Amino acid sequence: MHVLLTGASSGIGAGLAEVLGAAGHTLTLVARREEKLRDVAEGIASPTHLLVCDLCDLDAVDSLIADAEAVGGPVDMLVNNAGMELLCPTAGAPVETAGRLLRLNLEVPLRLTSQVLPGMLERDRGFIVDIASVAAMGSQPYGTWYAASKAGLSAAGRQIRWEIRHTNVHVLTVYPGPIHTEMGHRAVSSYKKDPTGGLLPWGTTEELGRRILRAIDRRQGELIYPRLYTATAWFPRVIDFFGRFANIELAEPK
Numbered sequence: 001m002h003v004l005l006t007g008a009s010s011g012i013g014a015g016l017a018e019v020l021g022a023a024g025h026t027l028t029l030v031a032r033r034e035e036k037l038r039d040v041a042e043g044i045a046s047p048t049h050l051l052v053c054d055l056c057d058l059d060a061v062d063s064l065i066a067d068a069e070a071v072g073g074p075v076d077m078l079v080n081n082a083g084m085e086l087l088c089p090t091a092g093a094p095v096e097t098a099g100r101l102l103r104l105n106l107e108v109p110l111r112l113t114s115q116v117l118p119g120m121l122e123r124d125r126g127f128i129v130d131i132a133s134v135a136a137m138g139s140q141p142y143g144t145w146y147a148a149s150k151a152g153l154s155a156a157g158r159q160i161r162w163e164i165r166h167t168n169v170h171v172l173t174v175y176p177g178p179i180h181t182e183m184g185h186r187a188v189s190s191y192k193k194d195p196t197g198g199l200l201p202w203g204t205t206e207e208l209g210r211r212i213l214r215a216i217d218r219r220q221g222e223l224i225y226p227r228l229y230t231a232t233a234w235f236p237r238v239i240d241f242f243g244r245f246a247n248i249e250l251a252e253p254k
Contacts, residue, residue, distance in 0.1 A: 002072045004028045007082030009036035011181035015205020021046045028068040055108045065115040077127040078116045080109035087190045090144040098145045105149035120169045128171045130157050138232040177229035178202045201226040
């Protein structure tokens with residue numbers, strides 16, 4: 001399959017690129033940082049194309065699918081992975097940064113999905129993989145904008161799954177919990193104390209990639225990893241209740 005993967009230069013995206021490449025898929029990797037993209041591509045044996053693009057430039061986004069297909073052929077799988085996080089009090093949040101977050105985390109995936117779906121539906125095959133977050137289902141202290149963007153992506157996935165339910169095009173929404181990435185560790189360090197209490201499990205990009213491939217093979221609609229965070233989906237009110245007493249505060253800016 002030809003896979004278009006956004007946010008491929010680091011973290012979850014880089015791990016997914018390695019797993020998808022090892023499975024023999026043709027890759028188009030998208031990110032802003034060309035040098036980082038090249039570092040990721042060096043370790044991949046399958047055909048790999050690079051598209052350097054700032055996804056907050058909507059003009060560039062609107063030509064991205066056509067650019068990818070001109071090089072690698074029809075996109076069989078779109079992985080909407082690129083994203084950013086913002087942890088701050090909702091009162092007085094930096095609106096420009098928050099607006100960029102909503103654009104990157106929610107608007108861009110929807111634009112790309114709208115571009116790629118017509119071809120997939122015409123061919124009657126294809127996969128869309130949205131990397132959301134467990135923050136979409138439960139409380140993330142001081143993460144209002146991030147959680148809202150991921151909840152929106154989750155809702156969009158459910159709607160699209162319903163629209164295309166009689167076709168062979170499939171949508172998988174992925175809800176990662178804490179993952180050992182630069183972004184994941186930076187988020188935890190934003191608090192005065194670890195909000196996981198040092199007890200809840202962390203995942204790896206490699207295992208997440210393997211589980212995504214397995215979920216695609218099984219045509220799952222949703223995937224939560226690590227599995228313990230499935231409780232976030234089943235008991236959000238309980239989690240919110242205990243969160244009230246957790247006394248979690250942001251660290252002082254350095």
